[in-house]
Amino acid sequence: MTFQVYNTLTKQKEVFRTLEEGKVRMYNCGPTVYARIHIGNLRAFMFADLLRRWLEHEGYEVCQIMNITDVGHLTDDADDGDDKLDARARREGKDPYEISRHFADLFLDDLKRMECLPAHHYPRATDHIPEMLEMIDKLIADGYAYQTGENVYFEVGKFEHYGRLSGNKVDDLDAGNRIEVNQEKRAPADFALWKSDPSHLMKWESRFGPDGFPGWHIECSAMARKHLGDRIDIHTGGEDNVFPHHECEIAQSEAFTGEGFATYWMHTKFLQVDGGKMGKSLGNAYTLDDIEAKHHDLRTLRYTLLRGHYRSPLNFTWDVMADSAKALEKLDDLVGRLRRIAAGEEGAQDAGAGQAELDTCRSEFVDAMNDDLNTPRALASLHSLRDHAVQGRIGSACGASALEFLGKVHGALGFLRLEEDSLDASIEALIQERLDARNNKNWARSDEIRDELLAQGILLEDTGGKTVWRRG
Numbered sequence: 001m002t003f004q005v006y007n008t009l010t011k012q013k014e015v016f017r018t019l020e021e022g023k024v025r026m027y028n029c030g031p032t033v034y035a036r037i038h039i040g041n042l043r044a045f046m047f048a049d050l051l052r053r054w055l056e057h058e059g060y061e062v063c064q065i066m067n068i069t070d071v072g073h074l075t076d077d078a079d080d081g082d083d084k085l086d087a088r089a090r091r092e093g094k095d096p097y098e099i100s101r102h103f104a105d106l107f108l109d110d111l112k113r114m115e116c117l118p119a120h121h122y123p124r125a126t127d128h129i130p131e132m133l134e135m136i137d138k139l140i141a142d143g144y145a146y147q148t149g150e151n152v153y154f155e156v157g158k159f160e161h162y163g164r165l166s167g168n169k170v171d172d173l174d175a176g177n178r179i180e181v182n183q184e185k186r187a188p189a190d191f192a193l194w195k196s197d198p199s200h201l202m203k204w205e206s207r208f209g210p211d212g213f214p215g216w217h218i219e220c221s222a223m224a225r226k227h228l229g230d231r232i233d234i235h236t237g238g239e240d241n242v243f244p245h246h247e248c249e250i251a252q253s254e255a256f257t258g259e260g261f262a263t264y265w266m267h268t269k270f271l272q273v274d275g276g277k278m279g280k281s282l283g284n285a286y287t288l289d290d291i292e293a294k295h296h297d298l299r300t301l302r303y304t305l306l307r308g309h310y311r312s313p314l315n316f317t318w319d320v321m322a323d324s325a326k327a328l329e330k331l332d333d334l335v336g337r338l339r340r341i342a343a344g345e346e347g348a349q350d351a352g353a354g355q356a357e358l359d360t361c362r363s364e365f366v367d368a369m370n371d372d373l374n375t376p377r378a379l380a381s382l383h384s385l386r387d388h389a390v391q392g393r394i395g396s397a398c399g400a401s402a403l404e405f406l407g408k409v410h411g412a413l414g415f416l417r418l419e420e421d422s423l424d425a426s427i428e429a430l431i432q433e434r435l436d437a438r439n440n441k442n443w444a445r446s447d448e449i450r451d452e453l454l455a456q457g458i459l460l461e462d463t464g465g466k467t468v469w470r471r472g
């Protein structure tokens, strides 16, 4: 099976074909850096990483660009809300650049902690003002945009395909927006390319006036064009980006070039928490620190986020995390087993045994991934491989090729632990000393050692008379 992806633009799965043979130009809408990202945002960014990893697995050379929105994203996504960054800077009496730098650094660090491959570039909107103004100028010259006072709007009625991505019709949008009081626009559905506000903290001089700042949508059109060119293969974002953000990007970019913009539009469904919406005010917009505070390994989060298909809503609960931790333990166990099988220490007598089982698991995995990145099915194939290993069906030669296969799986999914995990002799000694302390009912010393090891990232669990350790 060749790689197929669901395209929001055509509302169907399509065979993946690139503009240029063997090369993929991909743009991912990144975060608005006015706050720490939460695990919902991460679902969208990890999907971009998954897609990149799978394309590379399939032999493509990928250029991945993920932007950082550091100005112009308004709170209600329409033209009249507050700029999220500006609002926070004002509230805290800080320089907005200080805020955006702080959260952009945290964002990049969070991606690293989640084992996401670094994008080739993370362009920031504030570094691309001339490119945005260049596009705006041409859109005005070509009759797609108009200036009123010091503001510039895109006239959606002039772009024939407006609504193709989201299914929204210009007339319906206009009717729905009638209560809006913005008298400057020719039609209520028109959206801002450039806004003027003397009180805005981040502002630039342009031919439209001294105090302007860009609309959120023009930022992504300009950054995609600058770093990837006029036409790109894939554009991604969360489901809330379909409208208005991506609909408006298409209008701007295609009106500007007179040709198609992105071939495939791919959107991640929202992550829910405890079956409901995630929100800061609900106290469930968890960050990576919240996950670690509950003693969960971040690769358990990675596994959890991959358990659901990206186009299905995924429900995050602590029970699901505990379940993922167990599933990961099984996959860690699979790696250890295969290593012993390959070394002839366990497994089937016949070295070639298990070939058919391995072939089936491997093709199920690849088919699932090729089928619009169906990660739940791909994970199921790994667990059936473990069942075969546990039931002694695999011989040493197949054990070795199964390990090779897991190397590729790790390249695609990024959560396996393939290196041999052994503890320092000093840590082993401490665990033994704690065991002795417990046997002597010296609870104080036992607790002391547990805390000492915790500080080194080693978690101890006493179960069924045994002490097992894991990294936390």
Ligand code: AMP
Pocket: 029, 030, 031, 032, 033, 039, 040, 041, 042, 043, 044, 069, 237, 238, 239, 240, 241, 268, 269, 270, 271, 272, 278
């Ligand atoms: P923002 O910082 O608001 O621009 O959001 C960054 C990205 O995270 C966008 O692609 C959003 O669509 C996505 N996103 C926000 N909340 C969630 C969520 N709960 N689940 C999945 N993606 C989300």
Ligand code: ZN
Pocket: 028, 029, 030, 220, 245
């Ligand atoms: Zn964007």
